[in-house]
Amino acid sequence: MSEIDLVLVNETDNCTIYTLQFEGENETEFERFYNKFKDDAVYNPDLMRIVAFINKIAKDGAFERLFRPEGKMSDHVVALPVVSSKLRLYCLRLSDKILILGNGGVKNTRTYNVDDSLRGYVITLQNFEKLLKEGQKKGFVTITEKTIEIKGENQNTSDKESKTSNNE
Numbered sequence: 045m046s047e048i049d050l051v052l053v054n055e056t057d058n059c060t061i062y063t064l065q066f067e068g069e070n071e072t073e074f075e076r077f078y079n080k081f082k083d084d085a086v087y088n089p090d091l092m093r094i095v096a097f098i099n100k101i102a103k104d105g106a107f108e109r110l111f112r113p114e115g116k117m118s119d120h121v122v123a124l125p126v127v128s129s130k131l132r133l134y135c136l137r138l139s140d141k142i143l144i145l146g147n148g149g150v151k152n153t154r155t156y157n158v159d160d161s162l163r164g165y166v167i168t169l170q171n172f173e174k175l176l177k178e179g180q181k182k183g184f185v186t187i188t189e190k191t192i193e194i195k196g197e198n199q200n201t202s203d204k205e206s207k208t209s210n211n212e
Contacts, residue, residue: 048172050192053145054098058105060190061098063145064172073168074145077133087150090131094124098145106143111135114156114166121169123148123156132156134165136173141190144169 051072053061063074071079081091101110114134115121124133132151136144147165156162179185179194186193 048175050144050194054102055190056102059102059141059143060192061102061106061143061145062192064168073147073165074133077145077147077149080149081131087131090125090129093127093129094131094133097124101143105140106137107140108137111137115170119170119173121166121173132162134162134169136169138187138192139189142187142192144172 047067049065049067051063051065053063053072053074055061063072065072069076078091078095081087084091097110101107111122111124112132114123114132120136120138122135122137124135125131130150130152131148133148134146134156136146138144146169149159149161149165151159151162153159153162156166176185176187176192180187184195186195
């Protein structure tokens with residue numbers, strides 16, 4: 045995990061939301077997603093719906109019904125929004141109280157695996173989930189009811205506060 049940081053986005057009583065940041069990148073994956081569409085006249089309304097969903101999740105919890113299942117049966121990759129939209133934000137929903145925001149884009153194909161960039165975002169989350177599980181087995185990752193704690197000298201993963209705020 046030395047090439048990726050786990051960044052805290054928001055923590056409430058009902059849900060802790062993280063995102064990923066790759067080593068050498070100035071923005072988190074969620075910031076990259078947000079910045080792609082914030083000034084886009086066509087997709088900005090969908091982006092604002094996704095941000096509102098994220099704020100609702102932070103307030104109420106990451107309940108399964110709020111997400112569209114993606115990825116494989118064996119992983120926890122999901123997408124926002126569940127309403128009709130061309131925009132997809134891929135996430136790892138580990139529980140009702142832990143959500144990891146990834147990246148996403150415009151879904152112009154029937155499935156994400158037909159689009160190289162969307163498939164890449166899903167694969168990134170699938171690989172990160174594998175790293176988390178491996179870290180749990182080795183004892184340097186602890187996933188509690190609401191948090192992910194990562195310890196160890198040979199990794200840079202941290203819980204640093206994200207520049208992304210609820211007001212975006």
